[in-house]
Amino acid sequence: MDSMNHVQTQMQQARNAYDVQSLDALRQGAQKNDKQALEETAKHFEAIFVQMMLKSMRAAEDVLADENSPFNSQEVKFYRDMHDQQLATNMSASGSVGLAEVIVQQLDPQRSNVMPANLLRNDGNLSTINDFSRAKVSMAQNRGLAESSAELLQGPQKKPGFESPEEFVRNLLPIAQQAAEKIGLDPKAMVAQAAVETGWGQYLIHSGDGQNSHNLFGVKASRGWQGEKNYIDTLEFEGGTAQKTKAPFRAYGSFEESMNDYVNFLQASPRYQQALQRTDDPATYFNELQKSGYATDPAYADKVMSVYNSERLSAESNKLNTMRSAL
Known part of the structure; x- marks a missing residue:
């Protein structure tokens, strides 16, 4: 062989x-x-x-x-x-x-x-056809991006509602007194929580047509909510890690409505009853709120108390008290 x-x-x-x-x-x-x-x-x-x-x-x-x-x-x-x-x-x-x-x-x-494809001829108008196809794809992508951008610009956004933190406190502290009195909470504590939720009023939710939602406490629109609402990106903490998500938030006609609804929201929920029993002590109150699931941020209570004890909030509060005493 x-x-x-x-x-x-x-x-x-x-x-x-x-x-x-x-x-x-x-x-x-x-x-x-x-x-x-x-x-x-x-x-x-x-x-x-x-x-x-x-x-x-x-x-x-x-x-x-x-x-x-x-x-x-x-x-x-x-x-x-x-x-x-x-x-x-x-x-x-x-x-x-x-x-x-x-x-x-x-x-x-x-x-x-x-x-095989690598041996095919590349003469004629093949390159022109490929260029045209790439141009069509690019045009479609750019058009899609433009439409998405326009849609994003027209959608709800977070915008400033006050020129400064001082203006934020001066406008909201008098309104907070009546609402906070319903649950026996220091009005300054309520304003401090609103400051944390909105970045001293610099990140207030506005609708697509620019209307202020006046949502001071990040209250979401549950299924039972019958009023206006805005969907917007927010950060939620899962297992200690921040996750970006889109959620519906309640919209109000004024800051006074927001504060009153905040009080009603807490009083209507059984999970916050223990927190409402400790409104005489803001630190304990916010800790109980956090434990009850009001916020997913593990440092939420500490952040609110940091603002509550800040010199900025105390100074504006003292000014308003002095003006009120003079009257």
């Missing part, structure tokens, strides 16, 4: 699914750029593909199999899988599937009529 026939015989033996050593003949043939090795390798790839299909079919069959059947044992399945693997190899060798032939044509176009 000459060397060529010997190599071919080794390749045919490699079709045995469990003859691992004979697969070395494929490696040797590939190193010599042997076309026969290419065909055999393509058939092995096809066999793997067929085996995957048979395995999926067997898995579906096993679902309906009788657990008590002697043909459903692990030993039977072991030999069945071996049979399927060899069957896949024999099917690929016979050319009944055809996938191996397509692979050979793609990898060796000189022996077939299949022309």
